[in-house]
Amino acid sequence: MSNALAVATVTQALALLIEHHLHPEIDMAVSVETRKPPSDPPPDPTITVFLHQVSHNPSMRNNDLVTRASDGTLLKRPAAALDLHFLISAYGEETELVGQRLIGSVVRTLHEIPVLPQELIEEAARRPYLAGSDLAESLQKVRFTPLQMDIDETSKLWGMLHNTPYSLSVVYQASLVLLDGHQKPVPAKPVQKPDVRVLPFGAPGAPEPGGVTDGAGATPPAGAAPTAETSGARPTGTPSRKTRRPGAKATGAEAAGASSGESRSAAAKTATNSGATSTVRATVAKAASGGGGRAAKKAAGDPSAGRGGGSKPGGASARSRTRATGSGVRDGGRDGTGRTGAAGRPDDPGHPDDGTES
Template identity: 65%
Template sequence: MSNALAIATVTQALALLIEHNLHPEIDMAVSVETRRPPAEPELDPKITVFLYQVTHNPSMRNNDLVTRAADGTLLKRPAAALDLHYLISAYGEENELVGQRLIGSVVRTLHEIPVLPKELIAEAAERPYLGGSDLAESLQRVRFTPAQMDVDETSKLWGMLHNTPYALSVVYQASLVLLDGHEKPVPAKPVERPDVRVLPFGAPGAPERPSAGAPEAEPERAEETGERAGKQAEEAPPKGTDETRGHADEARKRAEAKQVADARPVTDVAATTNVRATVAKAAASGGARAAKKAEPKARNTGGRSRTRKATGGATGSGSSGHAKDATGHADGTDRTDDGGKS
């Protein structure tokens, strides 16, 4: 944070930074001035530092929107975040490439020391016209970044400088400069006594217990999956006890796979146990129903088999050699009859 003299202080400190770092490449006397480029070409070695634009920093523009309370009390000291745009030009004897040598020194210095040192800020504040500047006490450091400008942008920039011929130059942006307001907020009251309480759920003044939410719906989805598995097992054609059990096992496996694929993971152990018990119960219920449905057919088949055995035993008592053929073959009766006739 700093006062309104921060902008001029940065400009003067930038000129001192360039002037102090010209050597050892430059072995001549060079004047560094904080002014606009001259209207007439200069033959003496000279560098001009010209602040041509001041803009609000886009990332910090709305940082201090809420600065006052509803009653008008100042809560936070307002600060304007600014970016400074500099045009640095070099002049000198063109036959000796003085301007190019000076520009090279400027670029090397700002690339090597991109952050403005505090000692240079303090030295710049010693100027009579900068007395009272407190930029050196600010926690925010000013950094210089080169700006890329094409031919059109450079032409527009030099076009603003009426009757000023173009000179070799570079453009740099200095950020961030914070300008404080005059009014200071009232300091907040200190904490007199820390008060920390720990209360269980349900106690007076304690918050309500958070609801379980989505995991409670998982058993219902598991029950629906188990019912579908039982219906599929009932609709399966009864072909015997073993096959019915196979259908029940397959339905249970499909139900469990469906539960893993569709249902979200249940974090409660009790909910997980209920889901598995419900699925197993539904699958077993489906298998039991299918077994009961298949039982009448199995009884009829067993009755016919016992009738054939009884018939074979009554007619085939005279022939013990053909008694074994009457246990389930359709032609056992004919063989028994032949034996009776003989």
């Protein structure tokens, strides 16, 4: 980082770099001047270093924002990143090719030493008009890169120089020059007393494994009695959120809830069975009334029942009763011969037969 004198310091240091590396190829006195090309070309060997353009560096354009703390304290001051464009021209006796010899020396020097040396920056800052320049303290180095200009760009550049004849020249870019703001950031306070402790889990004052999940779970001090909040115990009356695994025994309220649930389930199952028994009785009574005396005899165990009319023993009425009852009627069941006797009960209310033939 540097102050506003960095731009002029780079120009003067570049002139010194060219002047100090003219020899041994150039054995004549050469004047290196930091000004624009003259309108009247000088007859003596002369090199001009002219800063014709200053542009913002595109890669560092967004890194110059001011950074402040929450209380407004300046943490990072802004810095403008600049690229400097130099036009270096050479003059001398044309018959002796002095200008071409000087341009060759300039190109060789900047190709061999592309980074501006710190000692030349300090030498340039000793000039009276550059007193106070701190470019030498900057960590960012200034590097020179040659630029290629076509005929159109060259004509535009020299066209801006009013009444200035063209001379053999080269163009270089100096990057990167950082200009700091006036304000200085407040330095961070040094560490007064380092306090680093290493404790295993479970030791007094050590954090619990997994960290604290809520605001009330702070680590108790060493020697303090554990409380419901610090020990992680659940207050009395708080329902448990744990899910009981299959096959585990229920305890407390869970067992009571399970018993009441089983009672309700047994009551519902009994009501269902009662309804199914009533339906079976009604179906058997209807089948018995439609079959007449033969159905009653067959239900009572008479072997002659079921022969009349060409019907087989255990005919349609028996099949109807068997199908209706499924695996058997609860009221009667099966007798020793395997016949279903539920429909042949003489004491069944509403039965048309009393179990004897008329």
